[in-house]
């Protein structure tokens with residue numbers, strides 16, 4: 001039987017896949033995450049997800065390997081992870097009182113195929129005061145997350161509504177991923 005590998009160092013992606021109670025291994029993908037700025041957000045996340053999965057697949061040639069990438073798009077700008085308090089503040093300020101889109105791309109590499117897909121989720125933030133933004137950034141939660149927030153943590157208090165897959169915002173659109181794995185012939189118990 002083929003084994004399943006998650007090509008990620010994200011603890012959230014691991015937790016989401018663990019919810020399915022199927023055995024898998026984690027192998028982090030040390031790839032260059034730069035991209036051509038002319039690409040659309042969906043092209044960027046699928047390209048980076050593919051790079052991550054392909055990198056790990058070279059070490060697991062008989063496995064099904066899943067790679068994923070998440071970015072936030074606001075005011076036409078693609079936001080990755082902030083690297084300072086000031087940058088995180090600026091990102092959350094940009095998201096305050098408006099709707100932004102979260103794009104998560106997934107790539108699945110098997111011994112004889114590789115596919116990519118993406119999910120887009122729209123997220124509406126409450127109007128936030130500078131004080132609220134500062135105290136959120138002070139939690140330290142911003143730094144390893146696209147757009148500078150985590151919907152699954154304190155960031156849940158910033159969110160007014162979402163339209164789309166919550167799990168895709170956290171980093172892995174689990175149900176679509178399972179459907180695609182099944183189409184590729186991976187034996188799922190459910």
Ligand SMILES: Cc1cn([C@H]2C[C@H](O)[C@@H](COP(=O)(O)OP(=O)(O)OP(=O)(O)O)O2)c(=O)[nH]c1=O
Nearest residue numbers: 008009010069070145146149150151169170171
């Ligand atoms: C918007 C949002 C993003 N994120 C996270 C998901 C991703 O882990 C991260 C975006 O960075 P990614 O580069 O997609 O992933 P990563 O570096 O964390 O992990 P790897 O490349 O090894 O798979 O932001 C949340 O956890 N919650 C959120 O609400």
